[in-house]
Amino acid sequence: MYSFLIANGLENYFLGATKIFFILFSLLYFAFALIVVKQVTSMSKSVKDKFNYVLVIFSFLHLAFSILLILTMIAL
Amino acid sequence: MNRSKDLDTIAPDDDVFVPDPVQEIPLIEPKKKKVVKTKIPTKESTMVEDFNQKIHDILGHTKNPFSSFLVHPKVLKFTEQDDHEIIYLAVRPHWITNISWFFISIAMLFVPLFFVYLSFLNIFPIQYRFAITLFWYLITFIYAFEKFLSWYFDLFLVTNERIVDIDFNNLLNKHFAEADISAIQDVSFSIRGILGTFFNFGTVLIQTASEKNQIIFDNVANPQKIMRLLKELRDLNETKGVKNV
Numbered sequence: 001m002y003s004f005l006i007a008n009g010l011e012n013y014f015l016g017a018t019k020i021f022f023i024l025f026s027l028l029y030f031a032f033a034l035i036v037v038k039q040v041t042s043m044s045k046s047v048k049d050k051f052n053y054v055l056v057i058f059s060f061l062h063l064a065f066s067i068l069l070i071l072t073m074i075a076l
Numbered sequence: 077m078n079r080s081k082d083l084d085t086i087a088p089d090d091d092v093f094v095p096d097p098v099q100e101i102p103l104i105e106p107k108k109k110k111v112v113k114t115k116i117p118t119k120e121s122t123m124v125e126d127f128n129q130k131i132h133d134i135l136g137h138t139k140n141p142f143s144s145f146l147v148h149p150k151v152l153k154f155t156e157q158d159d160h161e162i163i164y165l166a167v168r169p170h171w172i173t174n175i176s177w178f179f180i181s182i183a184m185l186f187v188p189l190f191f192v193y194l195s196f197l198n199i200f201p202i203q204y205r206f207a208i209t210l211f212w213y214l215i216t217f218i219y220a221f222e223k224f225l226s227w228y229f230d231l232f233l234v235t236n237e238r239i240v241d242i243d244f245n246n247l248l249n250k251h252f253a254e255a256d257i258s259a260i261q262d263v264s265f266s267i268r269g270i271l272g273t274f275f276n277f278g279t280v281l282i283q284t285a286s287e288k289n290q291i292i293f294d295n296v297a298n299p300q301k302i303m304r305l306l307k308e309l310r311d312l313n314e315t316k317g318v319k320n321v
Contacts, residue, residue, distance in 0.1 A: 018200070022207060029214070035248070036218065043229050043244055048153040051142075055228070058221060065214055072207045 022073040026066070033059075033066035127312055131164060134304050142228075144168040145297045154233065154242060156252070165234040165305060169295040170277035174227055181220040188212055222246065232280075232293045234305060239282065241291055253291055255284040257313045263306045265299035282306070 040059040044052035135147040146152065146166040157163075188209045191197050197205060226244060233240040239260070243251040260282060267278035278299040282291040296302060 015201070015204075018204070022204075026211070029211070032218075036221075039244075039248065040225065042250075043225065046155050046250070047229055047231060047242060048151075049149075050151045055225065062214070062217060062221065065210075065217075069207070069210055069214060072203075072210060076203055076207060 019073065019076050022076065023070065026070045026073045030063075030066045030070055033063040037063050127308070130308055131305065134301055134308065135165060135298075144171050154231075154240065156240070156254070157235070158237065162236045163233055164236065164309075165302070167232040167234075167293065167296045167302065168230055169227055170275055170297045172271060172275045172277070173295045174223070177220065177223040181216060181223075184212075184216040184219065187216075232296060232302075234302070234309070236309070239291060239306070241293065253288050255282065255286040255288065255291055257306075257309050259285040260306060260310055261285055263303045265303050267299060 037056075037059045040055055044056055131147075135145075144167065147164070149163055149166045152163060152166050191205065191209065197208065200208070226246070229242065229244040231240075231242045233242070236257075238254050238256050241251070241253040245251065262283040263280065265278055265280045267273055267276070272278050275297075277295050277297045280293045280296055280299045280302050282293075283289060284291060293299075293302075
């Protein structure tokens, strides 16, 4: 399939479309990561325990990586 | 031979300490003894002590906060908790129920190693494949994290006033159910399967007279201990009223 694209000079169009798809997908993932942070914070408030802050940190790390994902997709 | 009564008259050169009559020696006041108030055991306090001892006998004690069976958790609190409410027991699903997602997560970690064998991925340049790999690891992380959170915040609490079921499903749904101890009508449990029998976990079914007439706790550790605890609480509630404890 890829050889067909190259043969017809459509390679760049294909990669461009893929990139747009990846960016949209990573934006959706970022929204999901935001929901995770919100939910973990809410859960930690509902049930207070010793290690809740670790979970909140993990959720924020996940959010940071989702931002990194967007940046990676844009930089493609 | 008689000994002299005053030896200083015999050996006057000896240094003799004579206290200065003017100098006042400060008086050290004797320390006041602390008055220890001894509690006179009342009928109620002995009842509470007996009850606490009974709880200890039934449940034992655990110190690990990640345990699935927390007795008298001192740090754990929940939003709907009253000021005078004491949590006797906090139970999560047995840790063995986490095994499946744990191994799936481990397996997912190694999946990118096989990306080279997927021919359709080879059409993408290397930076695209890096982005796909990064995305895959994020998916792996969030899968494990979500499963862990669902386990960690899936709590069944027994307090001196009520039983509480707190449940977070799929990071998006929160479920809260409670029933007064006095509203408990019937408690039963079942242990099923090889794993349940081996690791001693099962389902506790509580029939209540409250709005939600059934509260079910799945895969909880030591279901028979929970049943005994609820029975003791119900008995205490009938005789005295747990709220006054």
